[in-house]
Amino acid sequence: MNSLAKFGQREHYIFPGQLQNISTTASVGERADVSSLYEDYLAYWQDQPLPAGQVVLIALPNSPDLLAMFAAVLNSGYVPALIAPTTPGERVAQMIVDFAAGALIRSAAQHTTWTGYGVSQAAELGRWQVGHVANAPLPLTQAGQVVIATSGTSRAFSSGCVHWFSSLQTNALRHARSIGLTRADRILVNLPMYYSTALVAQTIAALELGAHLVISGPPFLVPTYLEDLREHHITASSVTPVLLRQLNAHPQPFAPCLRLLTVGGDQAAPAEVSQCLASHPGLELYLTYGISEAGPRVSTCAAHRVSPQRLGSVGLPLDGTQVMLLRPGEDSLEGELLVSSDTLLTRKIGQDSHTPIIELQGKRWLKTGDIFSQDHEGYLYFKGRNSDFIVIRDEKVNLGAIKQLCKRVPGVLACRTEVVREASTLAGFQLELTVDRDVVREHQGDHFKTRLLKQLKHYERPLAIALLHRDAQSMTNHK
Template structure:
C-alpha cells in the first residue's frame, strides 16, 4: 500500500525497513533509518534559517548521499526542490537561481568570486566543501543540527519540484511538478518494472534530470537499494561495480549501452541483471538487438519513452514484445492517455502520423513563471509533446522525430533520425547527427557529424553507403568528423549547438 506522496512513502519505508540499505557508494552505505535521521537534522536546520512551505531550494550537487539527504530535507519542510546541473557554467546556474527565485542554495563548491555574485541575490548559501567564506554555511553545520520529527503534511496538489528541461533548443524552462504528479508516475513505473525491496539499481544517471530522478524515487518507494556509481568515462569500472554489489537493475541512455558493448567485457561476461531500462532518446534497432544478444538470456530490456513535462515516463515496451515491435516506444502507462493528432489538434486514426498528445495525473502543472509557454503546450488537460509518431493497429507507439528537428530540403521534409539510423550501421561509426544548414537554392542542405575513426577510406565508405541506402535528397552534402556530439544531461543531442 502506497502513501499519497513520496515524502510520506519515504517515512513509511524508513520505519518499516529501517535497517535496509538505501544508498550504496564506494565511500559508504546508508540505511533507510540512518538516512531519515540525517534528513531530520538538515530539515530542522532549514527551518532555523527560515525556509518555509513553498520556498524554492536549489541543489547544485553531484549524485551523492548528501544530495539525497538535502532533497528529502527540503520536502520535510514543504519546500520545492530545484535540482540544477553541477556541470553547468556558473552564470547559467546564477540565471536559473534568479528565474526560480530560490531562497536557499546548496552547492558542492563555492569560491569568493562566486559568493560575491550570489550575495547580490540575498540568498542563503550552504556549501559541501569546507570553506571560510563570510555568509556561507558549511554542510556539516546542517548535519549537526538538533533534529525534530515534524514533517510538513504535503498533499497531492502541493508543489514538489522544478526540473529544468534539458534544453535541446537552448532555452531551458522550469517544469513544475506536484507531489501527485510524481507519485502517480512512480507507481506506474514500479508496476511495469515489477520492482520490489529486493531490487538494487546501479545508477550513473544525474539525479538533477527526470530520468535519474525517477530511478531514485521508484526504488526508494519499494525500499530497494540505489548504488551510486562513477563516471561513464570508465565503462569497465561500472560493469565491475555491477558485479561487486550484485546489482539487479541498470538504467541508461543509448550511448551508455554502446559504450558497454565497445569498451568493456560486457559482451564476453554480461552482468547478471534482472532488468535494464533505456530512455533519453531512441535507440537504433541494431544496437537494441546487439545489446540483447550480448546480455544474459533472462535479463529483460525495457525500452521507454517520456518527457520531463510528463514527470518522466509516458510509455514502455513490454520486453516480450521487443522482437515483434522492434523500434516501438511501446504502450502508454496505466494512468496515461495517448493520442496522435493533426495540425488542428484533431485525433488521427491508427497508422497515420501526427503529433503525440498525452493526458493524465502525471502531467506537469506548467512552466514556472512562464504562462505563455505553458499555454502553448497544455491544451484542455492534454500535453502537446512536440514529438511526431503514429500508433499501430494494437496501439503501440512509434516515434518518427520532433517537429523542431525536421529539415526542409527543397520540397522535402526530412527526419534526421532516419538518416542517422542508416549511417550508424557502419562499423566505424560510433554515433552521428544530421542537421540542416542554410542553402541559397534549396533553403537547407544536409550536414552529417560523424563520431568515429577519420580516414579517407572511411569517408569513401560512408559516401558509398549513403548512395546505396538513401535517396538523392536525403544524402548529406557535407561530412564533418567530431570527437563527440554535444548532449544534454539526459543524452539528447543539442542540435542547435551543431548549427552554431
C-alpha cells in the same frame, strides 16, 4: 523558521525511514549515512526565512548527499530543482532568475564565483555551500512541488517543468509495475539524477517500493559498470541507447544477478536491442519512453517478449495513461503524440515557459512535440521531434531520422543538427557528430563522411559535417 504546520502542508513528502536502504559504489567515494545527512540538512532548511514554495537549485553530483539534500529541501516546504553540477556559471545565474530561486547549493567555490551568480554570500552546509539570493522574488511554485530542468531537446536551456511530488510518486510506481520492479530488487542508479529517468523511474520508485538503492554516477565506464553490477548484486539497472552500444561492444557479459535492464532517454536501434538479448539469454529488457522535455515515463515495451518487428517500438502506455495522435490529415499514419494522465506537469517556468497543455474531448492533454505512429495493437513507434521536420526545396526532411541513422553508424557516440538559414530562407542543416577516436581515426574523417553521405538521399544531405573525436570510455552521454 519555516514551519510546515504554519502553511498547512504535509510534514513529510519523503519519510526519513525511506532513506535507510541506500548504499553507494566505490566510484562515488563515500559510505555516508543518508538518514544522518538528512537530519543535518533538514535542521538547516527548516531554520531558513525563505517563503514556502521557493525554488532551491541543487547542483550536486550523484551521491547520498544529493538524495538527502533533495528530501530535506522538499520536506522543509521548498521546491528542489536538480541541475548538473557542471552547468556553466552564466547559465546558473540565468536559471536563478528564471526560476525565481531563493538559494543555490553546490560544491565550495570562491567568492567571485558566487558574485557571478548574483549571490552575495555563501554558508557552509556539510561539505557543500549554500548561497542565498538577496531580494529573491516571490515564488513561482508551491510547497510539495519539484522542478525538473528541461533536457537538451528543449528550445531553451533555462526552463523547467513543475510537477507535484505526489504525481512523480504515482508515475514511479506505475513504471515500476510495467517492468516488474519489486521491493526485493537492488537498483543501480548510475544515470544523472537531475534527469527524470534516474530521479523518477529509479530513485523515487526505489523509495516508494522500499527496494535497495545503490547510487553510482557519471562518468560511465563499462568495466566499472560491470563490476558494480557484480559487487553490489544489482538486479535492476537503466542505461541510454549510447551506453547500450558501449556495453554491446564489450566482450564481458552482465553479472548473472542482473534480472532486468531498461533503456530510455532516446530511441534504441533495433539491432542493438537484438544484440543485447542474444548476448544475455533470460535478461528482461525494457524499452521506455518519457516525454522528451522533462517528463516521467509514458510507455514501456517488454523487448524480450515481443516479436522482432516490434524491437523498434517504445511499447504500450502505462496504466492510467492515455495517448492519441494529432495527425495532420486523415490519410497520415503519423502525428504528434498527445498524452493524458494525472501525472503530467502542472506548468513550465523560465524561458520558453509556454505550457503545452490543451483541452480536447473533455480531457487535459499534453502536446509532447514528438511524432509517432501506432500499430493496430496500440504499440507506439517514435519518428522524431516535431521540430526535427523541416522542408528543404519542397522536400520534407526528418532530422530525427537522420540523427538515428547516424547513431547506428559504428563509432558515432552522439549527433546534433543545426538548421541554417540565409536571410529568411531555410538553406539546409549542418551535422555535428561526436565519434569514438578509437573507431574513427582523425585521418579517416573524409572517408567516414563520404560513407555516411552515401546512406542519405540527395535532399537529406547536410551542408557540412563536423567531427568531434572523443574517448568513448570517458564520455557521459545521458539525455
